[in-house]
Amino acid sequence: MANRRSGRVNARDVARAAGVSQSAVSRTFTPGASIAAETRQRVIAAARELGYRPNAFARSLITRRSRMVGLVLADLDNPFYARMLEAVSRELQAAGHHVMLFFTDRGEADDALQEILQYPVAGLLMASATLSSALARECAEAGIPVVLVNRDVPDAPTVSVTADNEAGGAAVGDFLARAGHQRVAFIAGDPEASTSRDREHGFREALARHGLTCHARAVGNYTREGAREAARTLFRVNAPPDAVFVANDYMAFAVMDTLRGELGLRVPEDVSVVGYDDVTQAAWGAYNLTTVTQPTDTMVSTAVTALLDSIRDGAPGRERRVIAGELVVRRSSRCPQNR
Amino acid sequence: MANRRSGRVNARDVARAAGVSQSAVSRTFTPGASIAAETRQRVIAAARELGYRPNAFARSLITRRSRMVGLVLADLDNPFYARMLEAVSRELQAAGHHVMLFFTDRGEADDALQEILQYPVAGLLMASATLSSALARECAEAGIPVVLVNRDVPDAPTVSVTADNEAGGAAVGDFLARAGHQRVAFIAGDPEASTSRDREHGFREALARHGLTCHARAVGNYTREGAREAARTLFRVNAPPDAVFVANDYMAFAVMDTLRGELGLRVPEDVSVVGYDDVTQAAWGAYNLTTVTQPTDTMVSTAVTALLDSIRDGAPGRERRVIAGELVVRRSSRCPQNR
DNA sequence: CTGAAAGCGCTTACAG
DNA sequence: CTGAAAGCGCTTACAG
Numbered sequence: 156m157a158n159r160r161s162g163r164v165n166a167r168d169v170a171r172a173a174g175v176s177q178s179a180v181s182r183t184f185t186p187g188a189s190i191a192a193e194t195r196q197r198v199i200a201a202a203r204e205l206g207y208r209p210n211a212f213a214r215s216l217i218t219r220r221s222r223m224v225g226l227v228l229a230d231l232d233n234p235f236y237a238r239m240l241e242a243v244s245r246e247l248q249a250a251g252h253h254v255m256l257f258f259t260d261r262g263e264a265d266d267a268l269q270e271i272l273q274y275p276v277a278g279l280l281m282a283s284a285t286l287s288s289a290l291a292r293e294c295a296e297a298g299i300p301v302v303l304v305n306r307d308v309p310d311a312p313t314v315s316v317t318a319d320n321e322a323g324g325a326a327v328g329d330f331l332a333r334a335g336h337q338r339v340a341f342i343a344g345d346p347e348a349s350t351s352r353d354r355e356h357g358f359r360e361a362l363a364r365h366g367l368t369c370h371a372r373a374v375g376n377y378t379r380e381g382a383r384e385a386a387r388t389l390f391r392v393n394a395p396p397d398a399v400f401v402a403n404d405y406m407a408f409a410v411m412d413t414l415r416g417e418l419g420l421r422v423p424e425d426v427s428v429v430g431y432d433d434v435t436q437a438a439w440g441a442y443n444l445t446t447v448t449q450p451t452d453t454m455v456s457t458a459v460t461a462l463l464d465s466i467r468d469g470a471p472g473r474e475r476r477v478i479a480g481e482l483v484v485r486r487s488s489r490c491p492q493n494r
Numbered sequence: 495m496a497n498r499r500s501g502r503v504n505a506r507d508v509a510r511a512a513g514v515s516q517s518a519v520s521r522t523f524t525p526g527a528s529i530a531a532e533t534r535q536r537v538i539a540a541a542r543e544l545g546y547r548p549n550a551f552a553r554s555l556i557t558r559r560s561r562m563v564g565l566v567l568a569d570l571d572n573p574f575y576a577r578m579l580e581a582v583s584r585e586l587q588a589a590g591h592h593v594m595l596f597f598t599d600r601g602e603a604d605d606a607l608q609e610i611l612q613y614p615v616a617g618l619l620m621a622s623a624t625l626s627s628a629l630a631r632e633c634a635e636a637g638i639p640v641v642l643v644n645r646d647v648p649d650a651p652t653v654s655v656t657a658d659n660e661a662g663g664a665a666v667g668d669f670l671a672r673a674g675h676q677r678v679a680f681i682a683g684d685p686e687a688s689t690s691r692d693r694e695h696g697f698r699e700a701l702a703r704h705g706l707t708c709h710a711r712a713v714g715n716y717t718r719e720g721a722r723e724a725a726r727t728l729f730r731v732n733a734p735p736d737a738v739f740v741a742n743d744y745m746a747f748a749v750m751d752t753l754r755g756e757l758g759l760r761v762p763e764d765v766s767v768v769g770y771d772d773v774t775q776a777a778w779g780a781y782n783l784t785t786v787t788q789p790t791d792t793m794v795s796t797a798v799t800a801l802l803d804s805i806r807d808g809a810p811g812r813e814r815r816v817i818a819g820e821l822v823v824r825r826s827s828r829c830p831q832n833r
Numbered sequence: 834c835t836g837a838a839a840g841c842g843c844t845t846a847c848a849g
Numbered sequence: 850c851t852g853a854a855a856g857c858g859c860t861t862a863c864a865g
Contacts, residue, residue, distance in 0.1 A: 211612040212551040213842035231580040241570040412779030440751030441780035552858035
């Protein structure tokens with residue numbers, strides 16, 4: 156049934172079989188093209204018979220457009236990004252696009268991008284990784300829109316979608332102060348990342364408004380091991396914190412495990428723990444983590460919409476979208492009224 | 495600097511700028527092609543100047559090969575698949591391949607595959623989803639090797655890589671019987687999936703060897719809510735189980751949360767819980783789950799190697815690789831010696 | 834080592 | 850509505 160020669164049937168083969176021109180075959184598979192119903196039926200029958208599928212590469216070559224979007228990620232261990240990846244992929248697929256996936260290290264992913272850019276991608280979506288502003292400019296010149304999620308390259312011609320990390324951090328500071336905590340600590344993620352910096356900044360400002368300062372600080376680097384080590388450093392002292400804000404949920408789980416399993420502390424009786432992201436596991440019984448929502452769904456659809464709009468307009472947007480999150484109080488923290 | 499006309503510089507532009515033929519440009523970017531060192535330098539300089547990158551689509555069209563591999567997944571919520579996705583992608587990238595990602599529903603992903611197959615993929619890797627044996631045959635005829643991870647299509651011309659689920663289930667049955675449990679229950683995943691069926695089968699056989707039968711059974715469908723419901727059904731009775739084997743870790747976490755938070759049972763004092771997969775979270779302090787290793791790394795590298803081999807040979811392999819796992823005893827279960 | 838030419842599989846003005 | 854022809858950006862015999 157299938158073409159013996161090449162292992163791949165092409166439009167010419169179908170045309171011959173259907174007794175029409177190659178143009179007719181092409182028109183059959185181009186929605187809205189002008190073709191007689193009967194011709195179309197003949198082509199479809201022949202195509203089915205031969206197992207023909209239009210070759211997307213050839214089509215993209217001639218139309219100078221592609222329905223392929225590059226997706227760049229650095230970290231899938233963190234369930235926040237796993238959730239985001241799935242949501243982004245499904246939305247893009249629903250919009251008729253196809254996803255090319257790349258994993259890089261954290262930070263600037265220019266090398267990986269050089270590879271992706273060999274393909275005529277219609278757009279680029281990056282999360283947990285960035286690109287240099289030079290490459291951002293190059294993409295803009297080439298007409299390839301770039302959308303960053305959870306990252307931001309100042310002054311670059313890109314769209315960025317971030318959570319309102321400052322406001323989120325402030326909500327946590329406010330909440331812990333109101334609950335009557337006196338020695339409030341912070342465990343940072345990657346000290347370079349704007350997510351961690353902004354959360355910390357908002358947090359400190361809020362504490363200040365209540366006349367408090369950050370009692371202690373350690374860096375967990377957004378890794379589990381880093382978080383455990385930070386917890387040990389912070390709590391193996393004479394006057395340990397009575398509350399700790401951890402820059403994301405993923406680290407907060409490690410902190411809780413360490414506090415309870417290793418240091419024999421009770422949460423929240425001895426210490427309140429607050430995270431950030433509201434990943435699925437935060438609601439699981441074992442953690443019941445008070446945290447700030449990263450509105451993944453909103454962020455994803457904002458990012459995807461922005462990307463699709465830019466692709467449609469052929470204009471690489473340039474805006475900063477900040478999505479508000481909210482504090483979700485669960486049982487890992489003391490409440491103001493329990494004071 | 496970049497080409498003003500089209501937004502994309504092509505080999506012809508570079509050739510003109512460097513004062514050489516288009517062939518020379520092509521040879522410069524084809525490793526091993528015969529080209530003088532000096533010519534090559536001129537081309538490279540011109541390419542850099544103009545911001546030229548070879549177009550992978552055009553290249554693939556003419557060579558009739560592509561370095562693109564299709565990856566099909568159904569479920570990323572389960573951390574086992576997230577870990578696998580990242581490992582697979584990174585290995586494939588390291589081998590110079592690029593990954594096209596597709597999400598489908600569980601079961602047969604024929605529709606999604608029809609879309610992928612419009613691209614000239616060099617091979618297909620599927621996990622947590624399968625394809626019909628008809629489509630498997632079609633791929634084989636088209637020379638596209640298919641590798642299934644954690645799934646199997648009997649008699650189809652594909653390579654499948656699965657864990658030895660029977661042996662794993664047997665290890666659990668054996669372990670629980672030796673620990674002196676009398677009323678051992680099972681919570682199934684997707685009753686259709688061979689993973690769940692094989693684990694259950696091995697489990698029951700092992701119990702039988704100890705003169706036990708499976709005391710109760712419920713279906714969790716590999717979802718968290720299903721697992722919670724299954725736990726309620728199984729444990730809200732007069733003589734509840736004293737041990738439960740859950741078909742995967744992901745559900746086992748939900749079961750533990752329900753047992754402890756909702757039913758007031760202690761793990762392992764009142765009931766032993768055993769999972770399957772050994773996902774990262776199984777080792778986290780809050781769960782400390784006894785489970786059976788799915789040797790992700792081995793499975794991934796076996797699958798990737800098989801795929802790359804088939805691509806290289808141009809022959810769609812046909813074998814079943816079964817990877818052994820092992821029981822990891824943690825604190826969610828009573829041990830034989832504590833009897 | 835090098836270039837001119839053919840061709841991968843498609844779409845799209847153009848003329849009918 | 851339809852077909853012949855040109856061309857997307859590349860690689861690869863072929864001849865020199």
